[in-house]
Ligand SMILES: Nc1nc2c(ncn2[C@@H]2O[C@H](COP(=O)(O)OP(=O)(O)OP(=O)(O)O)[C@@H](O)[C@H]2O)c(=O)[nH]1
């Protein structure tokens with residue numbers, strides 16, 4: 001099912017923050033994960049997508065989010081699902097040893113989480129796609145994990161440059177990214193359209 005407008009959210013709630021695998025929710029619900037560098041706007045995107053400012057904490061101190069934060073979402077259009085806000089990678093102020101530890105944690109989650117349907121990879125529009133992100137995309141392709149790429153903070157660039165930034169990303173990974181801004185409230189319809197094929201339609205959807 002592909003939506004023309006965002007789904008009607010009946011309820012969205014914080015499930016838990018998990019610092020290791022044994023804390024991951026065990027319900028067998030389809031899951032969508034939001035990944036990207038620290039400070040790229042993962043939590044802001046979730047807030048805007050779920051239309052719930054109170055639900056998702058936006059970090060004051062980037063790079064400190066160590067846990068995978070799980071949110072459960074009930075809508076009129078789909079069966080319940082979870083969204084996972086992953087810890088950001090590559091924040092310069094974090095010691096290398098800790099960065100490695102996080103890398104392993106996130107990679108294990110992405111590789112082993114059976115209910116994971118889709119990864120939303122965020123790329124900062126001003127920085128463009130970096131080598132680390134290109135490697136990450138290649139790895140997702142290799143493990144056959146479906147994903148989409150979103151250029152965030154697009155409001156920081158004039159509209160005349162958006163197409164060119166999208167093309168630069170395409171030239172490196174052969175995927176056209178969506179443009180998105182949590183501040184200017186841009187791109188949420190397009191994002192839901194990309195997400196919806198990975199969700200199960202509600203049985204009595206009206
Ligand atoms: N201009 C602009 N700023 C944004 C946008 N999205 C997020 N920000 C800002 O970027 C900063 C980081 O946003 P977060 O949503 O906390 O980023 P994050 O990826 O969750 O960061 P970590 O949890 O530390 O990995 C905040 O100051 C946000 O206000 C956007 O679309 N446009």
Ligand SMILES: [Mg+2]
Pocket residue numbers: 042043044057058059065085
């Ligand atoms: Mg965050």
